[in-house]
Amino acid sequence: MEQWQALPLWDDEPAVAGASAVSGGWADAVGIFDLETTGVDVTADRIVSAHVGLLDANGAPVHAQSWLADPGVEIPDGATAVHGITTAHARAHGRHAAAVVAEVVAALRDLLDAGIPVVAYNAPFDFSLLKHEALRHDVPPILDPAPVIDPLVLDKAHDRFRKGKRTLEAVAAHYAVPLVGAHDAAADAIAAGRVAQALARRFAIDAPLEELHTRQVGWARSQADSLTDYFIRIGRLDPEHRLDGSWPIR
Secondary structure, X not given: OOOOEXXXXXXXXXXXXXXXXXXXXXXXXXEEEEEEEOOOOOOOOOEEEEEEEEEOOOOOEEEEEEEEEEOOOXXXXXXXXXXXXXXXXXXXXXXXXXXXXXXXXXXXXXHHHOOOOEEOOOHHHHHHHHHXXXXXXXXXXXXXXXOEEXXXXXXXXXXXXXXXXXXXXXXXXXXXXXXXXXXXXXXXXXXXXXXXXXHHHHHOOOOOHHHHHHHHHHHHHHHHHHHHHXXXXXXXXXXXXXXXXXXXXX
């Protein structure tokens, strides 16, 4: 596995506007994780790029590792339009998918085994797709990631009735977290980590990690049930179908 890239600590203002470092809680050090992929089907689509890192209490990256993979399949134009990576570029510059998957899994295991929470925005997508990629390439998968922090779940739970989109870009803007170069794995991962820290400050989310992880399981299930009921009311979903509220992996 490649060594982590050590990045210098920042000695100036915190990365989140108007924020001070969270002291003594889980947000003092958060792992971050994001994937860019060939599509949104977690069972069939492939990893194109990935980022795993570690932020300090100010939201400054202190360790970081990024990967570009050759997914072994064509990258659809729609996916390229999102993250900007073409099939030709991935084939010319990306590493073999199996090696990338193994290294991403190992980097995440290092964080989780150390008890460092891993922040992933809409965690079931990234962790589920990584699981299926690991199985595809005969890499032992992460089947029960914990502790995980999902800013999407936390934001919906603590500011339930706020109107507007809950995309990472929209939520980052709401919490005054800069997001430059959205849909780049590193940019998205760092922004998600800083949003998690901003949520911790705004709503005093300081529960022990094990308890917070468990709470998110319940919140995610309730949020999926609520969205299911809404989709049924507007005719977007048949009553016999329900959204999967499993969290942080499906």
